[in-house]
Amino acid sequence: MSSLRVPRSPKVLVGAGIVAFFAVLTVVGPYLAPYDPSATTFNANLTPSSAHWLGTTALGQDIFSQLLVGARATMIVAIVAGVVATLLSVTVGVAAGYLGGRTDDGLSLLSNVFLAIPGLPLLIVIDSYLPTGSRSNSFVIGLIISLTGWAWGARVLRAQTMSLRNRDFVEAARIIGESRVRIMLVEIAPNLLPVLASSLLFTILYSIGAYVTLAYVGLTSTAVWNWGTMLYWAQSNNAPLANQWYWFVPPGVCIALIGTGLALMNFGIDEFINPRLRAAGLSAKVRRASGLPRRPRLGFTPVARPRAVATVTARGDAQ
Amino acid sequence: MRMLARRLSLYVVTAWVAITVNFLLPRMMPGNPVQQLIGKLTGQITPQQVHAIELAFGIGLNQGLWAQYTGYLHQLLLGNLGVSITLSSPVSSVLASAVPWTVGLIGVSTILSFVLGTLSGALLGWFRGSRLDSVIPVATFFQAVPYFFLGTVMLLIFGSSLHWFPVLGAYSPSVTPGWHWAFLASLVRYGELPVITIVLSSVAGWMLGMRNMMITMIAEDFVLMAVAKGLPRRKVIAHAARNAVLPSVANLSLAIGLVVSGALLVELVFNYPGVGNLLLQAVLNEDYPLIQGIFLVITLTVLAANLLADVLYFVLDPRTRTEAAL
Numbered sequence: 051m052s053s054l055r056v057p058r059s060p061k062v063l064v065g066a067g068i069v070a071f072f073a074v075l076t077v078v079g080p081y082l083a084p085y086d087p088s089a090t091t092f093n094a095n096l097t098p099s100s101a102h103w104l105g106t107t108a109l110g111q112d113i114f115s116q117l118l119v120g121a122r123a124t125m126i127v128a129i130v131a132g133v134v135a136t137l138l139s140v141t142v143g144v145a146a147g148y149l150g151g152r153t154d155d156g157l158s159l160l161s162n163v164f165l166a167i168p169g170l171p172l173l174i175v176i177d178s179y180l181p182t183g184s185r186s187n188s189f190v191i192g193l194i195i196s197l198t199g200w201a202w203g204a205r206v207l208r209a210q211t212m213s214l215r216n217r218d219f220v221e222a223a224r225i226i227g228e229s230r231v232r233i234m235l236v237e238i239a240p241n242l243l244p245v246l247a248s249s250l251l252f253t254i255l256y257s258i259g260a261y262v263t264l265a266y267v268g269l270t271s272t273a274v275w276n277w278g279t280m281l282y283w284a285q286s287n288n289a290p291l292a293n294q295w296y297w298f299v300p301p302g303v304c305i306a307l308i309g310t311g312l313a314l315m316n317f318g319i320d321e322f323i324n325p326r327l328r329a330a331g332l333s334a335k336v337r338r339a340s341g342l343p344r345r346p347r348l349g350f351t352p353v354a355r356p357r358a359v360a361t362v363t364a365r366g367d368a369q
Numbered sequence: 370m371r372m373l374a375r376r377l378s379l380y381v382v383t384a385w386v387a388i389t390v391n392f393l394l395p396r397m398m399p400g401n402p403v404q405q406l407i408g409k410l411t412g413q414i415t416p417q418q419v420h421a422i423e424l425a426f427g428i429g430l431n432q433g434l435w436a437q438y439t440g441y442l443h444q445l446l447l448g449n450l451g452v453s454i455t456l457s458s459p460v461s462s463v464l465a466s467a468v469p470w471t472v473g474l475i476g477v478s479t480i481l482s483f484v485l486g487t488l489s490g491a492l493l494g495w496f497r498g499s500r501l502d503s504v505i506p507v508a509t510f511f512q513a514v515p516y517f518f519l520g521t522v523m524l525l526i527f528g529s530s531l532h533w534f535p536v537l538g539a540y541s542p543s544v545t546p547g548w549h550w551a552f553l554a555s556l557v558r559y560g561e562l563p564v565i566t567i568v569l570s571s572v573a574g575w576m577l578g579m580r581n582m583m584i585t586m587i588a589e590d591f592v593l594m595a596v597a598k599g600l601p602r603r604k605v606i607a608h609a610a611r612n613a614v615l616p617s618v619a620n621l622s623l624a625i626g627l628v629v630s631g632a633l634l635v636e637l638v639f640n641y642p643g644v645g646n647l648l649l650q651a652v653l654n655e656d657y658p659l660i661q662g663i664f665l666v667i668t669l670t671v672l673a674a675n676l677l678a679d680v681l682y683f684v685l686d687p688r689t690r691t692e693a694a695l
Contacts, residue, residue, distance in 0.1 A: 061506065159382065165623050166383040168671045170630030171648065172390075175664045178652050179394055202623075259515055263634060266517060267649055281518065290521045291529060302518035309513025314506070320581065 059321070065314025072308045075118070076125040083115035087275050098296050105296045108287040116275050117300050123188055123276035124258060124305075130192030131199060131257035136250045138196065139203030144234050144242070146204070147211025158208065164201035173198050173260060177269045186271030195260045196253075203249035210245045214238050248319040255312045262305055277301035376622075376679045380672045387668040391661050392441050396434070450665070451658035455651075460662035463647070468666060470539055471643035474560060475632045476674075478567035479625065485568065486575025487617055491610040493576065494583025505580075508573035516631035520566045520638035527562060534562040537640040563639045567632045574624065575617060582613040615686055622678035626671050633667075 085092075089111060096106040104113035139161075146157035176194055177185065184190045214220060215238070223237045239246075264270050265278025268286075272279050284290070284298035444451075450460035493501055511519070528536035540546065541555040586592065586609045595605045633645030640646065644663055651659040 159379065162379050163383045163386050166380065166626065166672060166675060167387055167668055168626035168629050170633065171664045171667045174648065174652060175391070175394065175660055178655070178657070178660055255513070262515055263517070266515075266634070267637075267652060269652060285521070290525050293525070293530075295525075298518075298521065302514065302522070305518065306510060306514040310506070310510045313509045313513060317505075 059318065061314050062318030065311045065316075065318070068307055068311030069315060072121065072125065072304075072311070075121045077122075079118040079121040083112075083118040085112040085115045087111060087116040087119045088273075095292075095294070104300055105294070107283060107297060108289075109283075113280075113297055113300070116280050117277070117304065120275040120277050120280055120301065121304070123274050124261060124278070127188045127192045127195065127261045127276070128254050128257040130189055131195035131261070132250055132254035134193060135196035135200035135253045135257070136203060136246065138200035139207055139249060139253075140239070140242070140246065142200070143204040143207025144211050144238060147208040148215055148230070148234050148238060150212075150215075154208075157204075161201040161204040161208075164198070165205065167198075169198040169256075170260065170263060173264060174267065174269060177264055182271070185269065186274050188274070191261060191264070191270060192257070195257050195264075199253050199256045199260065203246075203253060206245055206249055207242060210242055211238055214241055244319050244323050248316050248323075251312045251316045251319070255309055258305060258309065277305055373679060373683055377676065380676055384669060384672055387665060388442070388445065389438075391665055392438055395657060395661070396437075445665075450662035453651075453659040453662075454656045455654045456656070456659070460659055463659065464644070464662055464666050467642060467644045467647045468670070470641060471633070471636065471645060472670065474563055474636070474641060474643060475567070475629055477560070478564045478632065479571070479628050481564065482568040482571045482628070483575055483617075483621065486572040487579045487610075487614055489572075490576040490579025490617075491583050491606060491613065494580040494587065494613070495606050495609070497580070497584055505577065508576055511569050512571075512573035514570065515634075516567065516570045517634035517638050519570055520563070520635045523562055523566050523569075524638060535559050536562070539641050539643075563635050563641060566635050566638075567628070570631060571624075571628050578617050578620065579610075579613060582616055583609060586610075586613040611685075615682070618678065618682045618685055621681070622675035625674045625678065629667065629671055 090109045092106045092110040092112060094106060094108050094110040098105045104117065106112055107116075142157050142161060146154045146161075173194065176197075177191075180190070180194075220233060220237055223233050228237070261270070261276065262278035262281070265272075265276055266281045266285070268282055270276070270279065272282060278301075280301040281298055284294070284301075287297075289297040448461055450464070452458070453460050453463055456463055489504075493504065524536055527533045535541065535558055538559060539556065540552060540559050544552045544555050546552055589609075589612075591612075592605065592609045595608050600608070633643075633648065635641070636643045636645035637649050644667060648660065648663045648667075650656075651663060
């Protein structure tokens with residue numbers, strides 16, 4: 051486990067910063083909101099001012115409060131969906147990859163079927179049959195989203211498990227007589243961590259998109275504030291055409307920002323898994339300082355060691 | 370050929386799963402949606418509509434589940450998808466007028482996005498570590514923006530504010546549809562902004578995937594050999610790129626579903642008369658037969674596109690062919 055040094059490139063730091071910011075917002079957002087997001091006590095269609103930082107909606111609700119309160123519902127669904135989907139994909143992926151044979155055939159078929167069915171139409175169909183009560187339940191929505199989002203991770207994890215299955219240390223564990231479950235959980239699973247982390251980030255990213263889309267279409271309860279319902283109300287009141295940018299742009303930008311943050315963090319994991327990408331991503335400054343050729347040489351992409359790079363970065367900054 | 374046969378059987382199974390889900394979902398739902406639906410439509414419901422609803426939910430048929438299922442499959446084989454509740458016309462004919470728009474819009478944008486993304490990804494991979502790398506965070510940002518949001522912003526800036534592009538609809542209302550120049554030109558003109566939106570949203574995935582593969586590929590001996598032989602740089606890049614593109618093509622069939630999912634909503638934003646727009650109207654009106662028909666058609670179309678992508682892979686990678694010969 052001591053080898054878990056995630057590269058500290060600027061990309062990853064910026065990504066982690068953005069994600070941390072929104073994580074904090076999820077927790078404190080509803081307490082920071084200056085007004086009740088549903089209260090229709092203000093004048094309608096106000097432009098941004100010191101009292102209403104992002105103006106008010108056509109119903110006279112404070113948009114900034116909606117944005118702050120909405121962060122929580124959006125993130126909770128994304129996290130529920132992301133975690134459940136990742137658990138599903140680990141179970142299916144590791145079992146398929148390690149057990150092989152008929153189990154593998156069956157599980158692979160299952161995940162390939164889920165991959166081939168387009169996710170959003172399936173989500174919309176399932177959701178359109180839900181009773182209205184369940185549509186306002188973040189956990190129900192999260193579970194349904196996870197149903198359509200686990201297959202990609204399972205596929206990647208299966209491939210990784212298969213490449214690990216015949217390594218010496220797994221062979222050794224088998225000879226010692228460790229049980230299959232123990233080998234899967236204790237020997238193989240920790241080695242899947244980077245892949246797992248990347249799959250979790252991607253599933254959360256997917257879930258945010260799916261949830262916001264469902265809400266935008268009007269398929270989740272419009273009484274639950276999330277960034278998708280904000281866009282739904284903005285759209286149904288023709289905010290885009292009325293040039294009320296302060297109504298529909300902030301939620302969209304928040305979604306895009308958190309998505310960018312997650313993807314940037316994922317770059318770090320990619321570079322951790324594939325050292326060649328790590329060296330390729332180094333800036334010219336770091337390259338010079340660490341004695342690597344300024345331009346990557348052909349046929350020889352240097353594999354920079356993370357520790358060396360980290361110290362060099364520190365020195366490079368001091369110059 | 371074995372690989373293609375395997376993929377084909379996967380798609381057949383997937384189609385069967387989609388059909389079965391479609392059949393079971395309305396029958397599994399709690400409560401009595403039929404009464405709710407009829408209640409909502411009071412005063413304006415015809416006996417035919419009641420019958421359409423009952424058929425969709427399998428209520429009032431006095432048949433076992435299995436008999437209903439075989440009956441459903443039989444009707445599907447005949448191309449009968451039921452009757453739309455709100456439009457009172459067969460779902461199949463409603464869909465027939467919407468599908469070409471979607472296939473055209475999404476097909477063109479997916480091909481454009483794949484080609485552009487792969488080409489730029491190859492160059493980004495080759496010139497890694499240069500200033501070109503600054504494209505990556507920008508591309509990532511565009512990838513993270515929901516399609517429909519980007520569409521709204523594009524519509525607002527380039528459509529209604531700058532008037533660079535016509536907005537709303539698939540062609541100018543002043544031309545009559547048909548195979549003549551004025552209509553086709555209008556079609557392209559109105560399609561520009563939706564296509565640009567979908568390409569901007571989806572190009573980053575291809576670009577980043579290709580860049581990563583290219584970087585891995587450049588370290589291979591055959592690339593060094595090509596340079597040592599003194600091949601011009603253009604040829605070396607093309608040589609490495611052809612090998613690096615294989616995983617992208619293999620992923621193409623899986624990514625199509627994602628692109629379609631996003632692009633369906635772009636139709637809503639631009640009021641494009643395709644399947645996506647139809648689906649959302651059907652959802653708002655709770656027109657279940659129509660929702661089901663659309664889901665089925667989208668799934669089958671995506672599966673057909675997947676198969677095409679697999680054939681492309683088969684053509685590009687000779688190894689899949691020699692494997693069959695062994």
